[in-house]
Amino acid sequence: MIDVSRPEPAVWLRGLTKKYGPATVVDGLDLEIPRGSTFGLIGPNGAGKSTTLKMMMGMLSIDAGSATVLGVDVSADPTAVKRRVGYVPEIHSIYRWMRVGEVIGFVRSFYPKWNAGLCADLLDLFELDPKKKVKQLSKGMLAKLALLVAVSPEPELLVLDEPMSGLDPIVREEFLDGVLRSMCDSERTVLFSSHTIDDIQRLADTVGLLYQGRLLVHSPVDDLLTRTKRIRAVLHDGVLPRWLPETTIWQRVQRREWLLTVGDFSEDLLPRLRGENSVHDVEVQDLSLEDVFKDYVKGRKGAA
Numbered sequence: 297m298i299d300v301s302r303p304e305p306a307v308w309l310r311g312l313t314k315k316y317g318p319a320t321v322v323d324g325l326d327l328e329i330p331r332g333s334t335f336g337l338i339g340p341n342g343a344g345k346s347t348t349l350k351m352m353m354g355m356l357s358i359d360a361g362s363a364t365v366l367g368v369d370v371s372a373d374p375t376a377v378k379r380r381v382g383y384v385p386e387i388h389s390i391y392r393w394m395r396v397g398e399v400i401g402f403v404r405s406f407y408p409k410w411n412a413g414l415c416a417d418l419l420d421l422f423e424l425d426p427k428k429k430v431k432q433l434s435k436g437m438l439a440k441l442a443l444l445v446a447v448s449p450e451p452e453l454l455v456l457d458e459p460m461s462g463l464d465p466i467v468r469e470e471f472l473d474g475v476l477r478s479m480c481d482s483e484r485t486v487l488f489s490s491h492t493i494d495d496i497q498r499l500a501d502t503v504g505l506l507y508q509g510r511l512l513v514h515s516p517v518d519d520l521l522t523r524t525k526r527i528r529a530v531l532h533d534g535v536l537p538r539w540l541p542e543t544t545i546w547q548r549v550q551r552r553e554w555l556l557t558v559g560d561f562s563e564d565l566l567p568r569l570r571g572e573n574s575v576h577d578v579e580v581q582d583l584s585l586e587d588v589f590k591d592y593v594k595g596r597k598g599a600a
Contacts, residue, residue: 303330303331304331304367305328305329305330305331305364306329306330306331306332306333306365306366306452306453306485306487307327307328307329307335307352307363307364307365307453307485307487308327308328308329308363308364308365309325309326309327309328309348309352309361309362309363309364310326310361310362310363310364311324311325311326311360311361311362312324312325312326312327312348312351312358312360312361312362312363313325313358313359313360313361314344314347314348314351314356314358314359314509315359320509321344321347321509322344322347322348322351322509323344323508323509323510324360324361324510325344325348325361325506325509325510325511326511327504327511327514329485329487329502330485331483331485332483332484332485333485333486333501333502334485334486334487334488334499334500334501334502335485335486335487335488335500335501335502335503335504336488336489336490336495336496336497336499336500336502336503336504336517337349337487337488337489337503337504337506338489338490338491338493338496338503338504338505338506338585338589339489339505339506339507340507340593343506343507343508343509344506344508344509345457345489345506346385346386346457346489348506349383349385349455349457349487349489350385351363351370352365352370352377352455353365353370353374353377353378353381353383353455354370354371354374354375354377354378355374355385358370358371365377365380365381365453366380366381366452366453368380378406379406379407379408380451380452380453381451381452381453381454381455382445382446382447382449382451382453382454382455383446383454383455383456383457384439384442384443384446384455384456384457384459385442385457386457386458386461386489388438388439388441388442390430390438390441390442391430392429392430392431393429393430393431394429394430395426395427395428395429395430396424396425396426396427396428396429396430396433396441397426397427399430399441399445400415400426400444400445400448403445404445404448404449407449407451409449409450410448410449411448411449411450412448414447414448414450414475415444415448418440418443418444418447418448418475419444421467421470421471421474421475422437422440422441422443422444422467424437424440424441424444435461436463436464439459439460439461439463440463440467442459443456443459443471447475447476447479450479450484451484452484452485453484453485453486453487454479454484454485454486454487454488455487455488456486456487456488456489456490457488457489458489458490458491459476459488459490460472460490460492460495472495472498472499476499477499486499488500493584493585493586493589494585494586496517496585497517497584497585497586500517501516501517502514502515502516502517503515503516503517503520503585505589505592507592507593507596508596512592512596513588513592517585520585520588521582521583521584521585521588523559523560523561524545524557524558524559524561524583524588524591525557525558525561525580525581525582525583526555526556526557526558526580526581526583526587526591527555527556527557527558527566527569527578527579527580527581528553528554528555528577528578528579528581529553529554529556529569529573529575529576529577529578529579530552530553530554530575530576530577531549531552531553531554531573531574531575532552532574532575532576533552535573535574536549537549537554537556537573537575538572538573538574539568539569539572539573540556541556541558541565541569543558543559543560543561544556544557544558544595545557545558545559545591545592545595546591546592546594546595546598547595554573554575557583557587557588557591557595561580566578566580
């Protein structure tokens with residue numbers, strides 16, 4: 297339940313579900329994203345990330361549950377949501393017959409405000425020619441145009457689905473460390489999905505890991521990295537592990553080397569690990585967000 301003493305969240309998903317035939321793509325998803333936060337959504341291909349974002353934007357029907365964005369029920373009034381949200385989809389659908397300048401003018405008409413100075417700065421940064429037709433743009437230039445029209449209204453909520461796809465490394469860095477970081481540091485809410493986990497770790501204060509349409513992890517990034525550790529131990533000859541911590545996410549035994557990743561790690565875990573198992577040379581390793589993501593996914597696949 298939402299705590300009524302706190303401000304209404306920017307995004308509130310309750311039991312959100314989407315099915316395609318017998319396949320459930322998003323499965324009863326509950327998610328709350330506070331206003332002013334930067335939320336990174338990660339997950340393997342087919343996890344339901346893009347489908348979730350499209351339902352949030354009113355671009356896909358919701359089979360069950362509900363999505364409330366900036367206090368508006370998406371199913372009841374998707375137009376009101378779109379006027380207050382900047383959105384970059386994974387696959388761009390900008391009218392190919394328009395010129396870049398015409399696209400900007402067309403999109404601008406849908407928003408109550410528009411930062412013309414920011415728009416001009418992005419035109420320069422992205423080296424976009426206002427007179428060029430969309431059909432003449434490369435994939436990377438099309439991605440730049442989509443980012444420009446999503447960011448220029450300075451929306452209350454910015455939703456980005458794989459926004460860096462197609463950007464060259466220099467422009468990508470300039471956009472991440474300049475434009476996008478400034479939005480993350482403001483009071484606006486940013487929700488972005490990316491396969492580049494380093495981008496999530498650099499910018500997001502909170503992360504969600506989606507797997508088979510369900511949320512496995514929802515945690516502040518710093519807390520997740522503090523709590524999740526990998527333990528490396530050497531097993532005595534001919535002995536397999538006898539006891540696993542309840543919070544084990546993934547493990548692998550290869551010859552005498554035993555690797556296990558655990559959540560809610562504490563130093564108190566190590567004496568019991570040694571006492572319950574025939575091991576020596578126990579070592580605790582820090583993990584990156586990408587390591588944590590991989591181990592959660594490998595653990596789920598192994599369990600299946």
